[in-house]
Structures are given as structure tokens and as C-alpha cells.
Amino acid sequence: MAKLLLCLLLLPALAHAEARRIVSLAPHITEILFAIGAGDQVVGVDSASDYPESAQTLPRVANYRSLNLERILALEPDLVVAWQSAQSLQVAPLEQLGIRVEYSEPRQLDDLGNELTRFGRLTGHQEQAQRVAEHYQRTLSALRQRYQGVAPVRVFYQLNEVPLMSASRHTWMGQAVTLCGGDSITADSPTPYPQIDPEFMLAQDPEVILAESLQAMQRWRDWPALTAVRRNQLFTIDVDSLHRFTPRTPGGIAALCRQLDLAREHRLKAN
Numbered sequence: 001m002a003k004l005l006l007c008l009l010l011l012p013a014l015a016h017a018e019a020r021r022i023v024s025l026a027p028h029i030t031e032i033l034f035a036i037g038a039g040d041q042v043v044g045v046d047s048a049s050d051y052p053e054s055a056q057t058l059p060r061v062a063n064y065r066s067l068n069l070e071r072i073l074a075l076e077p078d079l080v081v082a083w084q085s086a087q088s089l090q091v092a093p094l095e096q097l098g099i100r101v102e103y104s105e106p107r108q109l110d111d112l113g114n115e116l117t118r119f120g121r122l123t124g125h126q127e128q129a130q131r132v133a134e135h136y137q138r139t140l141s142a143l144r145q146r147y148q149g150v151a152p153v154r155v156f157y158q159l160n161e162v163p164l165m166s167a168s169r170h171t172w173m174g175q176a177v178t179l180c181g182g183d184s185i186t187a188d189s190p191t192p193y194p195q196i197d198p199e200f201m202l203a204q205d206p207e208v209i210l211a212e213s214l215q216a217m218q219r220w221r222d223w224p225a226l227t228a229v230r231r232n233q234l235f236t237i238d239v240d241s242l243h244r245f246t247p248r249t250p251g252g253i254a255a256l257c258r259q260l261d262l263a264r265e266h267r268l269k270a271n
Contacts, residue, residue, distance in 0.1 A: 018124035019079035019100070023072055025062050025091070026083040028244040029104050030055050033081075035132050035247045036116060038123035044075045051240065062087075069093055079122065106245050109175050113137045116247070132247055139250040143179060143257065150181035153263045156201055156228070157184055158211040161219070163195045172249070173242050180257035182208070202226065208233045208263050210256070231266050235259040 023044040024030040030049035033042050039054060046062040049055050061071045067090045072080065077099060082091045084103035095101050102122065106115050113133040120129020155177050159165045166186040167174045171193065177184045185204040186194050202223060209228045211217045217234045220226060228234055241252025 017078070019077075019122055021075065021077045021079070022123070023061060023075060023077040023080045024049060025067065025081065025087055026104065027051070028246050029081045029083070031244065031246040031248070032104070032116060032119055033123065036120050036123065036129040037125040038119070041123055043077060044072060062090075066090065073097070081119075107170075109140060109172065109179070109249075110137070112245055112247075112249065136247050136250060140253075143250060143253055147179060147181050147257055151264055151267075152181055152183040153208055153260045153267075154204070154206045154227075155182040155184050155260070156204065156206040156209045157186070158209060158216065159193060161211075161216045164198055164201070165193055165195050168192050168194065172245050176242060176249075176253045176256055177210075179253060180260045182256075182260055207231065207267070208235060208260060210235050210237050210259070212237060212239045231263070231270075233263050233266065235262075 020041055021043045022033060022038065022041050024033055024042055025046050027046065027048045027050065030042065030045050031051050033039060034052050034055060039052070042055070042058060044059045044061040045055055046064075047060045048064065049058070059071065059075065061068050061075070067087070072094065080091060080094055080099055080101045082088065082101060082103055084105045088103070091101050104115060106112050113136055116129045116133040116136065117126070120126040157167050157173055157177055159167055159173075166189070167184070168189040168191065169175065169178055169184065169187040174184060174187060178187070185201065185206055186196065205227050207227050209217055209220055211234075213236055214234065220229055220234065223229060238252045238255060241248040242256065
């Protein structure tokens with residue numbers, strides 16, 4: 001306990017030092033830290049942090065509902081990284097104790113490059129972080145160039161089956177659909193993750209339906225007149241790369257783009 005109290009007393013003086021003991025409270029944060037070479041400095045993670053494999057052996061100190069503050073304190077972190085919109089209230093007691101808290105909440109696809117370099121500075125891995133950021137930006141730019149001006153494909157991106165939910169153009173996955181030339185039927189929703197009626201989806205008659213598994217899309221096969229069903233264009237997506245904003249995200253976007261290419265090819269053959 002005395003050691004912990006001493007650590008807490010010293011934290012204000014170390015506020016701008018490179019972090020050596022880091023707690024990550026979201027899976028995308030954990031993946032970013034490992035990607036830039038700071039994995040050895042991570043001492044605790046949330047329960048969903050399962051990539052890379054070495055992160056799976058770290059102490060679990062949080063889940064999507066709550067934090068184990070006592071366990072976090074026992075790890076004596078000099079930096080806690082959290083998801084601001086979901087966890088700012090939960091980490092407030094840590095900040096009150098003088099523990100440094102940083103937030104990660106990139107909103108646009110281009111934001112991740114800046115996020116990578118920022119965490120490079122925080123952890124002392126500026127060079128590797130810069131390399132990873134540049135590779136990410138080059139890959140993203142190449143995808144944008146390749147799919148600029150392609151024929152649009154009407155898409156329904158199913159995030160959840162019950163209740164039925166999708167994503168607007170303001171989300172990462174919505175931006176990925178747009179980059180690939182997809183015309184999402186929920187792109188203009190005023191909320192990021194709209195809950196919709198099945199009747200709305202049926203009326204929009206998308207050419208492609210995307211979801212995390214074929215089982216999640218099974219209900220749509222009851223409507224064989226749907227264009228996506230008739231053309232057998234119910235495609236699964238890699239949720240780890242599309243729903244977690246990390247250096248793997250361009251790979252998930254590229255796979256999504258290839259699926260929409262299949263829909264374009266089918267349309268050309270049909271005509």
C-alpha cells in the first residue's frame with residue numbers, strides 16, 4: 001500500500017513522461033498500442049481485448065459495462081487510455097487520484113493516422129508509430145483512388161439482428177461502405193446507429209446485405225423477391241477489422257470493397 005501511495009504522489013510530476021505502465025480500456029486501444037511497439041508497456045486491458053494473441057494473457061480490469069477500479073490501482077499504471085463517450089464518467093475517480101487518463105475516440109477514417117502518432121509520443125515509440133501511420137494512410141489512399149467513381153451499389157449494413165440496427169455515414173463502417181462505392185440505405189440517418197423496422201429495409205430493396213454471420217441474415221431468405229436474396233448477395237464481414245478502428249481496418253475495407261465488386265459484376269452479367 002505504501003508503494004501505491006508513493007506512486008500516486010509522484011504521478012503529477014510524471015504527467016508528461018513517457019508512459020511505462022499502461023492500462024487499456026478498449027480493444028482498439030490495445031491493438032494500437034501493440035501495433036506501435038508499446039505492447040510490453042501494457043499491464044492491463046478490458047475483457048474484449050483479444051488481439052494480438054499476447055494481449056489475451058494480460059489482467060482483465062474492465063468490461064463494456066464497468067471498470068474494476070481496485071484492480072486498476074493495484075497495477076500502478078502511469079497511464080490509462082479510455083473510450084471517451086463510453087468511459088469518461090467511469091475513469092473520473094482515477095483522474096481525481098492523479099492518474100493520467102488519455103482518451104481515444106477517432107471518428108473519421110483519416111483520424112487513425114494522428115491517433116497512432118499521438119500514442120507513439122505518449123509511449124516513446126514515435127518512429128514505429130510513424131511507420132505504421134504512414135502505411136495506414138497509403139493503404140487507405142490507394143483504396144480511395146481505386147474505388148473513386150465506381151458504380152454505386154445499394155447496401156444494407158446490419159449491425160444487429162434484434163433489434164434490427166444499422167449504421168449511418170458518420171460511423172466507421174458507414175464511411176467504409178461509402179469509400180467502396182456503396183450507397184447505404186441508412187446513410188442519412190440522424191443517429192449514428194439507427195434502429196429500423198424490417199419493413200423499411202424490405203421497401204429499400206438493397207442489392208447487398210452485410211452482417212457478421214450468415215445466420216444473422218437468415219431471416220431475409222423468407223423474402224426471395226429481395227434483390228440481395230435473389231442474387232445470393234448476403235455477405236459476411238470481418239467485424240474485428242471494421243468495428244475496431246485499428247491498422248487492420250484497411251484490410252477489412254478492402255474485403256468489403258471486393259464484395260461490392262461482386263455485386264457490380266453480377267449486375268453487368270444480368271444486363
